[in-house]
Amino acid sequence: MKSYQKFTSAKFAIVLLTVALTMALSNKMVFARSPETREIGQKNAPIPLDSQPDVTGEGNSTYDRVLHYDAPLALSPHDHFLLEYPIKFDYIFWTTADYRYGYRVKEFGTLHKGLDIPAVEGSPVMASGEGKVVFAGYGLLYGAGNKKDPYGIAIKIKHRDNYEGQTIYTVYTHLEKTLVKVGDEVETGQVIGSVGLTGNTSGPHLHYEVRILTNEGQFNQNPELWLTPPLEHGVLAGRITNQSGYPLNGWKFILTSLESGRDWVISTYDPDVLIYHVHDPYYKENYVLSDLPAGSYQVSMWYNYKHYTSIIEINPGTVNYVNFEGTKGFVRGVPPGNLNTDFLN
Ligand SMILES: [Zn+2]
Structure with a gap:
């Protein structure tokens, strides 16, 4: 049985070495994917017909896939990328700020506790990790067999890997069909x-959830902190607060790549994320943006009639933790949770 705690320091060193080599070679590497990216503001726009996913799932596609790091990946003890992407795609998309994890879905008024991955109907959905199927079919929320279930046809997997002894589950919803029981x-x-397109959905996409089981019950997690990033890409996360540490909810700020000039609008979580404890037990973040090409960026935000900016680095294969602390501005921070490095031993 594989366990996160058995993720040895030897393996850690190998991963570190591999990534160091990759980073050293990265200037000469051509990233194996199409440069086209989805514009901010388009939600679940269909993938162009000439680049539809390989529906056989056998990898005999005629175009390049986005390649991701293998799970588990933890370049620093601050990371816990234990899961792999459930859908293969040929370019990276960034869901618009108002439809990301931790925001209130306007159409349904509910807190969005998953990651929406756009894909054409029939695209194969893959298990994020080893495990056992604990639910398959209609009724994940309303009870087995209930076809009115908002999740539609869903699959839930209990993973063999755990995080600090806590069971990890993944959930795949709005499916066309399930191939497992x-x-x-x-x-x-x-x-x-x-x-x-089953359940409450405005278009074909995979709504994907990561949950951990604690003594208090099952809690959703932002999948962007658990899925290994694409090669040469990293994750930005942190806490946007006032100078007293009080979280600024639904607060928007801008991230700009100094290399490509591209902007991303980032919005902090809805206050219910903190109330329902569906942020990471370690990061205690109130914003996340994943799949960012490694490099230099500017973050900028208006606060109390003043414009704050800072230059930050996104390192590949890791969570880059940046806070905003009111009048102190942006600060490269350390997550406030207790650091558990048992898995490195
Ligand atoms: Zn969703």
Whole structure:
């Protein structure tokens, strides 16, 4: 049985070395994917017909896939990328700020506790990690068999890996069909179903959730902190607060790549994320933006009629933790949770 705690320092060193080599070579590397990216503001726009996903799931595609680091990945003890992307895609998209994890969905008034991955109907959905199927079909929320369930056809996997002894689950919803049944053992990357339109959805996409089981129950987590990033890409996360440490909710700020000039609008979580404890037990973040090309960026924000800016680095394969602390401005921070490095031993 594989466990996160058995993620040895030897393996850690190998991963570190591999990534150091990759980073050293990165100036000469051509990133194996199309440079086109989705514009901010387009939600779940269909993938162009000439680049539709390989629906067979056998990898005989005629175009380049976005390649991700293998899980588990933890370049620093601050990271816990234990899961792999559930859909293969040929370019990176960034969901618009108002439809990300931790925001209130305007159409339904509910807190969004998953990651929406746009894909055409029929695209294969893959298990994010090894584990056992604990739910498959209609009724994940309302009870098995209930076809009115907002999740539609869904699959839930209990993973073999755990995080600090806490069980990890992943949930795949709005499926067209499931290829697995309760009790099945699945491997990482195994095709378990396909993208569909079942349940409450405005268009074909995979709504994907990561949950951890604690003594108090099951809590959703932002999948962007658990899924290994694409090669040469990193994750930005942190806490946007006033100078007394009080979180600024639904607060927008801008991230600009100094290399490409591209802007991203980032919005902090809805206050209910903190109330329902569905932020990371370690990061205690109130914003995340993943899939950022490694490099230099400017962050900028208006606060109390003053414009604050700072230059930050996004390092690949890791969480880059940046806080805003009111009149103190942006600060490169350390997550406030207790650091557990047991898994490195
Ligand atoms: Zn969703």
